[in-house]
Amino acid sequence: MSAQPVASLSHSRVQSRALPFPIAPWLLMAPFFFGVILFTLVPLVSSFQLSTRQTFGPEFSTNVGAGNFKFLASDPLFWTALRNTVVFTLGSVLIQLPLSLLLALALNRPNLRGRTFFRVSLFSPVLVGAVFVGMIFAVIFDKRTGLINRALHAAFGWDIDFPWLEDYVMPSLIIATTWQYVGFNMVYFLAALQNVSAELGEAAMLDGANAWNRFRHVILPAIMPVGTFVVLLSIIGSFQLFELPYILLNGTGGPQNRGLTLVMYLYQTGFQTGDLGYASAIGWVMALILGACAIGHRVVSKRGERA
Amino acid sequence: MPNHRSEQTGQPPRISVFWLVAAFALASTIGVLALRTERSSAARMWTFARLHYAMYVPAVEEWNKTNEPKVEVSLLGIQAVEQRMLSSFLTRKSGAELMEIERRIASRAFAGPLDGVGFLDLTDRLKAEGLDQKINASSFTPWSTRGRIFGLPHDVHPVMLGYRADIVEAAGIDVSKIETWDDFITVLSPLLYDDKGLRRTDRFLLNMWETHMDTIEVLLLQAGGGAVDPDGMPMLDNDANARVMAHIAAWGHGKDPIAGDAPYFSASGNRLLLEGFVIASFVPDWMCNVWRNEIPQLRGKVKLMPLPSWERGGRRTSVWGGSMLGISRDAENHDQLWEFAKHLYLSPELSRELYTKGDIISPVKAFWSDPMYDKPDAYFSGQAPGRMYINLATDVPPRYSSPFSLLAVERLRTIASRLASFAKAQGNATPESLLPEARRLLWEAQEEVMEHARRNRFITPLEGEGS
Numbered sequence: 001m002s003a004q005p006v007a008s009l010s011h012s013r014v015q016s017r018a019l020p021f022p023i024a025p026w027l028l029m030a031p032f033f034f035g036v037i038l039f040t041l042v043p044l045v046s047s048f049q050l051s052t053r054q055t056f057g058p059e060f061s062t063n064v065g066a067g068n069f070k071f072l073a074s075d076p077l078f079w080t081a082l083r084n085t086v087v088f089t090l091g092s093v094l095i096q097l098p099l100s101l102l103l104a105l106a107l108n109r110p111n112l113r114g115r116t117f118f119r120v121s122l123f124s125p126v127l128v129g130a131v132f133v134g135m136i137f138a139v140i141f142d143k144r145t146g147l148i149n150r151a152l153h154a155a156f157g158w159d160i161d162f163p164w165l166e167d168y169v170m171p172s173l174i175i176a177t178t179w180q181y182v183g184f185n186m187v188y189f190l191a192a193l194q195n196v197s198a199e200l201g202e203a204a205m206l207d208g209a210n211a212w213n214r215f216r217h218v219i220l221p222a223i224m225p226v227g228t229f230v231v232l233l234s235i236i237g238s239f240q241l242f243e244l245p246y247i248l249l250n251g252t253g254g255p256q257n258r259g260l261t262l263v264m265y266l267y268q269t270g271f272q273t274g275d276l277g278y279a280s281a282i283g284w285v286m287a288l289i290l291g292a293c294a295i296g297h298r299v300v301s302k303r304g305e306r307a
Numbered sequence: 308m309p310n311h312r313s314e315q316t317g318q319p320p321r322i323s324v325f326w327l328v329a330a331f332a333l334a335s336t337i338g339v340l341a342l343r344t345e346r347s348s349a350a351r352m353w354t355f356a357r358l359h360y361a362m363y364v365p366a367v368e369e370w371n372k373t374n375e376p377k378v379e380v381s382l383l384g385i386q387a388v389e390q391r392m393l394s395s396f397l398t399r400k401s402g403a404e405l406m407e408i409e410r411r412i413a414s415r416a417f418a419g420p421l422d423g424v425g426f427l428d429l430t431d432r433l434k435a436e437g438l439d440q441k442i443n444a445s446s447f448t449p450w451s452t453r454g455r456i457f458g459l460p461h462d463v464h465p466v467m468l469g470y471r472a473d474i475v476e477a478a479g480i481d482v483s484k485i486e487t488w489d490d491f492i493t494v495l496s497p498l499l500y501d502d503k504g505l506r507r508t509d510r511f512l513l514n515m516w517e518t519h520m521d522t523i524e525v526l527l528l529q530a531g532g533g534a535v536d537p538d539g540m541p542m543l544d545n546d547a548n549a550r551v552m553a554h555i556a557a558w559g560h561g562k563d564p565i566a567g568d569a570p571y572f573s574a575s576g577n578r579l580l581l582e583g584f585v586i587a588s589f590v591p592d593w594m595c596n597v598w599r600n601e602i603p604q605l606r607g608k609v610k611l612m613p614l615p616s617w618e619r620g621g622r623r624t625s626v627w628g629g630s631m632l633g634i635s636r637d638a639e640n641h642d643q644l645w646e647f648a649k650h651l652y653l654s655p656e657l658s659r660e661l662y663t664k665g666d667i668i669s670p671v672k673a674f675w676s677d678p679m680y681d682k683p684d685a686y687f688s689g690q691a692p693g694r695m696y697i698n699l700a701t702d703v704p705p706r707y708s709s710p711f712s713l714l715a716v717e718r719l720r721t722i723a724s725r726l727a728s729f730a731k732a733q734g735n736a737t738p739e740s741l742l743p744e745a746r747r748l749l750w751e752a753q754e755e756v757m758e759h760a761r762r763n764r765f766i767t768p769l770e771g772e773g774s
Contacts, residue, residue, distance in 0.1 A: 022322075024325050027329075028324075028328060050640050054762070054764055060420055062765075067762075076755065081639055096454050139574075142570075142575045143568060143577065144584070145574075145579070166517075166518060166724070167728075252520075252717070253717075255517065255720075255721075255724035255727075256725055256728070257721060268713075268717075270474070271393065272415060272713055273415075273418060273713055273714065274393065274397075274419065274710070275418075276397075
């Protein structure tokens with residue numbers, strides 16, 4: 001084990017005599033930096049530049065300054081897409097994550113029989129691609145022939161024409177993504193729960209704390225770093241929602257654009273209407289929102305660490 | 308390479324991680340470069356339809372025997388064709404020399420200034436060879452923008468109603484009495500069926516819903532409305548659009564609903580057609596082939612009839628779908644590629660294949676006298692669909708493409724849905740009671756799309772702005 005580092009070290013020392021800094025680490029990192037510059041920084045700068053122009057290919061381009069951003073502010077479709085995305089995000093964070101935590105708490109009990117089976121079953125939907133989830137739920141949500149309406153109609157006389165994908169697009173999307181990701185988030189919580197010291201819980205119990213108080217004052221603070229991380233991941237993932245509504249709503253925003261998300265609007269504007277400048281402006285607004293969320297996460301995490 | 312042999316330990320020399328990574332990077336780079344395939348000198352053609360591809364392969368082989376340039380035809384998914392086409396136009400890098408595209412995609416190719424359209428302008432060639440007269444006039448309009456034609460039409464695609472003749476005839480109903488949409492409702496309304504007295508209609512007269520944008524457009528075009536005018540500008544706010552939108556909402560959610568939702572192109576929709584959930588559906592010529600393949604159980608149970616018109620003596624058809632063959636502006640050998648395009652699209656052989664294999668009638672008027680179109684079809688209960696569609700072909704309404712088509716159509720989709728919600732809220736809505744709201748929504752949408760149109764500086768340049 002020790003021969004290799006010694007050899008590399010001596011090699012670096014040889015080089016460091018000739019150069020003011022060791023070159024090998026930089027050379028090793030060069031492909032990464034090259035990739036970051038080429039595929040992240042350059043597109044980032046280009047897209048900002050693009051957001052100030054109206055374009056049609058490289059040949060036809062005109063400067064519009066902040067025109068795209070101004071138009072965005074008064075574009076009702078942009079606001080519809082933003083509202084839908086925020087509603088979906090709230091749905092994901094407020095429904096999906098508590099559900100994931102509940103499942104994690106349930107499946108963390110050591111005496112539960114079939115724990116592994118339940119864990120695998122709940123995690124497995126995440127292995128299904130979003131496109132297939134869209135196709136599956138398109139069939140499930142069908143009005144007359146869909147599984148949900150048929151089953152509920154047979155059981156409770158539910159309206160067999162219940163318009164899931166017409167009047168209840170956002171709840172349908174939240175149901176589908178909850179099915180897909182609840183197990184995925186559960187795994188994060190489960191990992192966090194397994195790191196909570198059992199002694200702390202026992203001590204709290206000896207002090208007379210009931211189950212809720214043990215959860216509130218022992219478990220929750222202990223899993224908070226993972227919790228805030230999962231919230232941030234969910235927010236970012238929710239803002240990127242595209243494939244599922246695209247498939248479920250046949251490439252449109254659905255009736256009255258109830259399923260139009262920011263990324264769908266970006267796609268429609270950039271790749272269907274061909275206005276790459278306007279699409280870049282949408283992308284930048286989205287990046288700013290997500291940047292604000294990341295900063296919020298950082299602030300919350302810092303406070304948690306201090307506490 | 309430095310020698311890492313340690314004299315003290317006597318261990319064998321070790322290659323540093325750095326050189327290992329470098330060697331791996333070099334090997335993989337060489338590997339990737341070696342995988343590059345050489346581009347053939349043949350002209351490339353993309354098509355999106357399996358049926359078309361199967362028909363084109365023999366015709367292309369025939370062409371390649373004696374002509375240059377050789378052509379290679381490839382079958383791609385419709386979205387792949389769309390994205391590749393847009394990428395090649397946007398970057399001006401070579402895509403395919405020939406592209407067969409579907410109608411909705413065309414307007415995307417027309418989004419920029421006229422001299423930025425990636426397809427070769429065929430207007431002068433068509434006129435010089437008299438093809439603009441030989442081909443059905445309305446077949447050119449989807450491939451035209453700002454007065455110029457960019458594609459050779461593949462089809463006409465008139466629309467009729469396909470109806471459950473077994474159910475209609477069993478009820479002793481004579482559809483020949485139907486001339487207008489009002490007649491349609493009056494004559495067929497005895498077939499509306501309330502299952503088990505649940506006060507829920509279980510058999511509707513028409514397969515039409517506010518979410519079926521394709522069929523909404525069929526009705527709008529039939530009535531003389533649509534999304535964009537011949538100059539390519541949005542024309543949402545007009546009498547025809549308001550009337551049709553009000554009817555669609557009332558048919559679905561009004562006082563006496565007659566329309567049901569059996570989604571087109573889906574297994575659930577096909578099943579509902581089989582169950583007789585709807586009596587009549589919109590059937591363009593190509594849909595005959597879709598039904599034949601996807602719902603063979605309807606053989607001998609369905610018939611076709613011309614669309615009821617919006618007023619007596621009015622238009623009895625409309626149009627749905629369409630394809631064109633375009634030549635890339637950046638391709639070499641425009642003249643030879645033009646000859647190939649004609650060889651492929653305008654030959655009597657292809658016209659026969661198109662009908663016998665795809666139920667699609669040719670846009671070339673001279674071929675319409677072919678007796679194959681008169682052949683009775685057992686699927687459609689002995690009718691001759693080809694002749695029926697041809698009789699309607701010259702009456703197919705024009706539909707125009709423009710950079711604003713997509714935006715305008717999206718707004719129409721939203722209006723249909725909002726008006727349906729309004730009708731539901733009203734409870735006892737009739738087309739007349741919905742008309743003012745339809746008008747208001749159309750006006751709003753028109754203003755909104757015009758805002759986008761005014762923003763497009765390539766089409767409506769602002770004074771003092773250069774490009």
